[in-house]
Amino acid sequence: MAFLEIDRVVKRFGTAEVLQGIDLAVEQGGFLVLVGPSGCGKSTLLNTIAGLEAITEGEIRIDGRRVNELHPKDRDIAMVFQSYALYPNMNVEQNISFGMEMRGVPKPERDKAVQEVAALLQIGQLLKRKPGQLSGGQRQRVAMGRALVRHPKIFLFDEPLSNLDAKLRVEMRTEIKKLHQRLGATIVYVTHDQIEAMTLASQIAVMRGGVLQQFGTPREVYEDPANTFVAGFMGSPSMNLIPATVVEGGGGLAVSIERAEGAPILLPLADGAANGAARNYLRRPVLLGLRPESITDARAAEVRTAHHHRIECLVEVTEPTGPDTLAVIMLGGIEATARLNADADVTPDAPGTFVVDMGKAVLFDPETEARI
Amino acid sequence: MPSCEAAAVAHSADSAAVGKDRLARAVMYAALILFAVYFLLPLFVMLVNSLKPLDEIRGGNMLAFPEAFTIAPWLSAWGTAQIGVQPTGLKPYFWNSIQMVVPAVVISTLLGALSGYVLTKWRFPGHNLVFGMMLLACFIPFQIVLIPMARILGLIGLAGTTSGLVLVHVVYGLGFTTLFFRNYYEAFPSELIKAAQIDGAGFFRIFHRILLPSSGPIIVVTVIWQFTNIWNDFLFGASFADFDSMPMTVALNNLVSSSTGVKEYNVHFAGAVLAALPTLIVYIASGRYFVRGLMAGAVKG
Numbered sequence: 278m279a280f281l282e283i284d285r286v287v288k289r290f291g292t293a294e295v296l297q298g299i300d301l302a303v304e305q306g307g308f309l310v311l312v313g314p315s316g317c318g319k320s321t322l323l324n325t326i327a328g329l330e331a332i333t334e335g336e337i338r339i340d341g342r343r344v345n346e347l348h349p350k351d352r353d354i355a356m357v358f359q360s361y362a363l364y365p366n367m368n369v370e371q372n373i374s375f376g377m378e379m380r381g382v383p384k385p386e387r388d389k390a391v392q393e394v395a396a397l398l399q400i401g402q403l404l405k406r407k408p409g410q411l412s413g414g415q416r417q418r419v420a421m422g423r424a425l426v427r428h429p430k431i432f433l434f435d436e437p438l439s440n441l442d443a444k445l446r447v448e449m450r451t452e453i454k455k456l457h458q459r460l461g462a463t464i465v466y467v468t469h470d471q472i473e474a475m476t477l478a479s480q481i482a483v484m485r486g487g488v489l490q491q492f493g494t495p496r497e498v499y500e501d502p503a504n505t506f507v508a509g510f511m512g513s514p515s516m517n518l519i520p521a522t523v524v525e526g527g528g529g530l531a532v533s534i535e536r537a538e539g540a541p542i543l544l545p546l547a548d549g550a551a552n553g554a555a556r557n558y559l560r561r562p563v564l565l566g567l568r569p570e571s572i573t574d575a576r577a578a579e580v581r582t583a584h585h586h587r588i589e590c591l592v593e594v595t596e597p598t599g600p601d602t603l604a605v606i607m608l609g610g611i612e613a614t615a616r617l618n619a620d621a622d623v624t625p626d627a628p629g630t631f632v633v634d635m636g637k638a639v640l641f642d643p644e645t646e647a648r649i
Numbered sequence: 650m651p652s653c654e655a656a657a658v659a660h661s662a663d664s665a666a667v668g669k670d671r672l673a674r675a676v677m678y679a680a681l682i683l684f685a686v687y688f689l690l691p692l693f694v695m696l697v698n699s700l701k702p703l704d705e706i707r708g709g710n711m712l713a714f715p716e717a718f719t720i721a722p723w724l725s726a727w728g729t730a731q732i733g734v735q736p737t738g739l740k741p742y743f744w745n746s747i748q749m750v751v752p753a754v755v756i757s758t759l760l761g762a763l764s765g766y767v768l769t770k771w772r773f774p775g776h777n778l779v780f781g782m783m784l785l786a787c788f789i790p791f792q793i794v795l796i797p798m799a800r801i802l803g804l805i806g807l808a809g810t811t812s813g814l815v816l817v818h819v820v821y822g823l824g825f826t827t828l829f830f831r832n833y834y835e836a837f838p839s840e841l842i843k844a845a846q847i848d849g850a851g852f853f854r855i856f857h858r859i860l861l862p863s864s865g866p867i868i869v870v871t872v873i874w875q876f877t878n879i880w881n882d883f884l885f886g887a888s889f890a891d892f893d894s895m896p897m898t899v900a901l902n903n904l905v906s907s908s909t910g911v912k913e914y915n916v917h918f919a920g921a922v923l924a925a926l927p928t929l930i931v932y933i934a935s936g937r938y939f940v941r942g943l944m945a946g947a948v949k950g
Contacts, residue, residue, distance in 0.1 A: 329843050350849035362840035366862035375858075379849035423848075 280305040280463055281326070281431055286335035288321055288487075295321050297487045298335070303480065306461045310478035312468055313510070318487040319467045320435060326465060327433050328352050339430055350379070355424035356433040359440065361416045363408035363423075370404040373422045394422045397456075414445050421456070434466040438473065450476060471511045475499065483507045502639065505646040508566050514603065517572070517613040518641065521565040523558045530555050532565050532640070534609040542608075547584050547636050554649050555640055563649060564641040569603065571634040572615035574623065584636035592629045606631065699723060699918035706914050722915035726904070726923055730916055733892070733903050739920055742900035746880060746927075749811050749896055753818040754875045760819065761826020761871060762864065766856050768827070769834040770842050780831060786824030791884050794821070802889060809891035817889060818879045826871050833867040834860065869938035877928045897924050 279302035288296035295318045303309045311319040324330040326337060328349035337344050344352050355376075363372050373394060374387040382390075395401040398418045408416055417437065424432055437453075438446045454477055457464055468474055474481050475495045483490040483498060483506075491503035502508035508516040521532040526543055534542040544565075546555055555563070575587070593612060596603040597619065604615045604623050615631055623629045640649040698706055699722050701715040728738040767773075768780050798817055799808070807813030837860065845855045886896040895903075901924045905917050 327843075327847060329846065349843075349847045354847065356844065356847050358840045358844060360838060360840050362838065362844040364841060364845070364859055366859070375845075375850075376848035379854065423844075 279303055280307070280340055281309075281465070282336075282338040283322070283326070284336040284338065286322070286325065286337060287333045288318075288325060288330065289333045295487045296325070296332070299484075299489050301482055301489070301492060303463060303465065305463055308457055308464045308466065308477055308479040310466045310468060310474040310481050311484060312471060312474040312481060313484035313490075314469060316486075317484040319469075319484050321487075322484070323356075323433055323435055323465060323467045326431070327354055327356050353430045354433055355427055355429040355431075356435065357420045357424050357437045359436040361408075361420040361437075361440075363416060363419055365408055368405050368407050369400065369411070369419050369422075372408065372419060373426050376423065376427050390426050394426045397425065398422050413441050414449065417441065417449055421453075425456075425460075430463065432462050432464045434464065436468055437466075438468070439470070453477065471513065475511070481511075483510060485510075500637065501648070502566070503648050505564060505566070505641045508639070508641070512568060514569050514614040514616075517565075517567045517569065517608070517611070519565040519567065519609040519611060519613060520562060520643070521609055522560065522562055523555050523640075524560065530559070532563065532638075534565070537607070537610075542588050544586050544588070544633060544635055544638075546640075547638070558640070558642075558649060562643055564643050565609075566639040566641055567613070567633065568637060569614040569616040571637045572606070572608075572613065572631050573634075574615075574617040574621040575630055575632050576618055576621065582634075582636060584634055586633050586635060588631050588633055589628055590631060592623050592625055592627060594625055595623055604629070695918045695922050699915055699922055701915055703911070703913060703915055722913070722919040723923070725913070726916045726920035730904055730913075730920070732900050739897060739900055739904065739923055742895055742897045743923070745811065745890075745894055745900075746897040749814045749818070749894075750876060750879050750927075753815045753822070753879050754872055756815070757819045757822040757826050757875055758868060758871045760823055761828075762830045762861065762868070763856065764823070764827045765830025765832075765834045766860055768831045769837070770839060770855075770860075771852070780827070783824045783827045786821075787828060789824075791821075795884070795888055798885075799889065808889065809894060811890075811894045813889055814885060814894065814896070817885050818875075818882070821885075822875050822878065825874060829867055829871050829874070830864070833864065837863065866938055869935050873931055873935060876931050880928050 281301075281303040283299055283301040286296055286299045287294065299318075299322060301309065311322060313319050321330060325332045328344065328347060332345060339352060339354070364375065367375065370391055373391050377387045377390065391404070392401075395404060398421060400415065400418050400422060403411060403415060403419070408419065411419065420437070434453075438449055441449060450473060456462075457477075466473075466477060478495050480493065481495055481498045482492045485506055491498055491507045493501075498507060498511055502511065502516070505518055508518065519534060521534045521544075523546075524531055524533045524543070526533075526545070529545055531543050531545040534544070536542060588608075590606040590608055593605040593607060596605070599619065601619050602617045602621055602623070604617055604621075605612050606615055606629070607613075617623060641647065642649055694711055697714060698711060700718055700720065702717055702719055702721075705713075705716060726738060727740055729736055730738045732739065732742070764783070768776055802808040802813045802817070807816060841859055842855055845859050850858060880896075881898060882896070883898040883902070886899045887902075890896060890899060901920050904920050
């Protein structure tokens, strides 16, 4: 039995169903990230775990115990809010110890716990300040301190980094990951930032419109997206979804990509289960999913396998990012992004040669948008 | 050299602008001073004449400073002047007013804070309707509630008492205090309430430990508003108070209208200043918070 179980949870506001039967499970010490665009229900789901909102159907269990009817304070959880929600009238010390005070913990014990947490988060020198006198990063630390001090069963984070500037965000991200490794705490973390999701999670739940799209490890979600939404949402730049047709050729199945001029591009599919399922789509249109890093220049693809295929396409624009260069190329009538070596030899508005790694390619049904 | 010329032109335009600015400023200050004098003149007349013997007032110039300075009119207004049939001065009625104002202000402010808290942070179905009705209460004229209120005070046995007046002012003020606090708390982040709930604080604890300590400006606004309104009220005092519970405003009216023989204008002036003094002190002590609080409410609400 998992530590946190979310069992067919439905949440309705009037007739609007904002959570449509969510099923999730996290092991003790797991780091679950709920990710999705605004309004996908991820924050609502977090609030239902916290007990700040009631659920309409289903069950939430923490450590084997049904908590549907429990008040937030009795669920043994702690939450870090997007705005940090520090009490403006109390100093840092009072903010951190307020929860313990409400639970009747004696003053000496409270002081000891505050000192421990302050040492852990390196906020010892801030204890007597008011939240208004702190910087964004310091407030963030205090908010985490308030959550850590009670040693709850589950930590809930509601977009905790979205109010920080880019540099601090990366630093705090690492810090949260370190804390998680050190404390072995169970964490549920909401974000709309797919990079945060990839870097932090032990498991990712991708949501859209109140429906769980995919639940798996970061690698699974990235490499085996369940549908075109997950494929497009995770990864930056997002996965290229190229209109193609499944055909027979070269001793197996292949996809054929139309070109404005000349013969279509033929790319043989890798063997395996996907090839088997693709047989049902013979001579039918599909969407070929290729990550930008699966389309590279000839030199970047050092390890050449049987799945690497050379293609010729028109380069529209090149965007050097520093470590590598992104090239927008015309492929199957859409603009696809290729990730090239920083010093790759490509010129805008001219044809270039690229190498496609079909070993990482995935196929989607263009109508249902589901993975084939 | 064209560039030099351009610079010179720019310079002269600049100084013309400065000159214009100065003129506008002078006009503005003159107008402001004029208005200040205009508004302060009544107070000046009252103060000056309350410090003169009666002969001097009858002698003519209301605007002149006292030739023979005296505080006798003040002592008379406070302690010995004839109010109705008793020569008690305004003193007992001043305490009547205090006994009425303090509980009425405290209770109506607390209740307003509580209903503002509920209407923003513990919303229930129909909360907007309740708020709309409270808002409507702000627009009910005093005169309309006179007769029903007299009947209710009679029924619950509070007619002619200070407690009755407190009740009337609390009920009448609740609409305003709720409006103030609701708009202030509307802008108060709800995440703080959620955080406090997770921390284990209940309804009253959140109110007392989180909301009230952050409500300074709006409490000041409400207290000033309620204090001045209740202190200055005449109609409710005249309608619902007995001779023993009569507030200052009613007593002042009696002082001015019941003098036998000569009209002691200097005593009347002193009495009027005495009656206005508490509100004046409240304004001076916390006026800057008043403006700040009103602005905060206006921008955020």
